[in-house]
Amino acid sequence: MLTNYHTHTVITDGKSTAEEVVLSAINKGFSALGFSDHAYTSYDLSYCMKDHGKYIKTINELKEKYKNEIQIYCGIEEDSWEFVDRDNFDYIVGSKHYMLINGGYYPVDSGEKTYEKCMELFNGDEMAFAKTYYEQFVSYIKERRPDIVGHFDLITKYDEKYIVFLNNPQYHSLSEKYMDYALENDVIFEINTGAMAKELRTSQYPYINLLHLMKKRNARITISSDSHHKDTIDFAFEDIKHMLRDIGFEHIYVLYDGEFKKDRI
Ligand SMILES: [Zn+2]
Numbered sequence: 001m002l003t004n005y006h007t008h009t010v011i012t013d014g015k016s017t018a019e020e021v022v023l024s025a026i027n028k029g030f031s032a033l034g035f036s037d038h039a040y041t042s043y044d045l046s047y048c049m050k051d052h053g054k055y056i057k058t059i060n061e062l063k064e065k066y067k068n069e070i071q072i073y074c075g076i077e078e079d080s081w082e083f084v085d086r087d088n089f090d091y092i093v094g095s096k097h098y099m100l101i102n103g104g105y106y107p108v109d110s111g112e113k114t115y116e117k118c119m120e121l122f123n124g125d126e127m128a129f130a131k132t133y134y135e136q137f138v139s140y141i142k143e144r145r146p147d148i149v150g151h152f153d154l155i156t157k158y159d160e161k162y163i164v165f166l167n168n169p170q171y172h173s174l175s176e177k178y179m180d181y182a183l184e185n186d187v188i189f190e191i192n193t194g195a196m197a198k199e200l201r202t203s204q205y206p207y208i209n210l211l212h213l214m215k216k217r218n219a220r221i222t223i224s225s226d227s228h229h230k231d232t233i234d235f236a237f238e239d240i241k242h243m244l245r246d247i248g249f250e251h252i253y254v255l256y257d258g259e260f261k262k263d264r265i
């Protein structure tokens, strides 16, 4: 079954309208498509939606209009520091884009400059940076239990340039420790190809070691493109499916007929 539940549109920082994305999904043979534009965050208005009601209305109209061709879901990507009203959405992707440091909100992924700024706040100590990020993320996951956890290791977004985390054994143990804590919660983890589509990375989030750990712990997973353009809603999905089967995964979870259920990879 071809599906994607992490999808952005021009309503926030995407490039295509919601309807263009729906038409592309139908064209590609999708069974279900979930939208997850960025929820309102009072600490950064530059990229998020200002009016949840308008967004919900837009998606619900498309749900109705294309109901004979595709199942459409109205999700939302919530940032860890500001909770949405859960009843208004079909599901929540819970992500951590911001770190809270000395009372300030700092994005880790809004360009290399913002990443460098975060590193600076930890005096270049990458392990302290990673530890704080994961501590904050895991405590959000525990409290909130989002349906889907978004890009668990987002701090590695620019690692193919800076090379501080993914080749570092100390980072491997730390990220595995926090992934283990995160896995204690009944949530679905996404395998996210978004940075691959943007040509920032050649591999998915989470990185390969965490995928092996997730398999060992029988984690529930889904495959997401975190797409910002209608043409990339299934970016690298075939390669990812192949890799997941090699690791030993047999199923992903899909939202279909109103509930998350197993689908054979
Ligand atoms: Zn995100």
Ligand SMILES: [Zn+2]
Pocket (backbone or CB within 6 Å): 006, 008, 077, 226
């Ligand atoms: Zn996203």
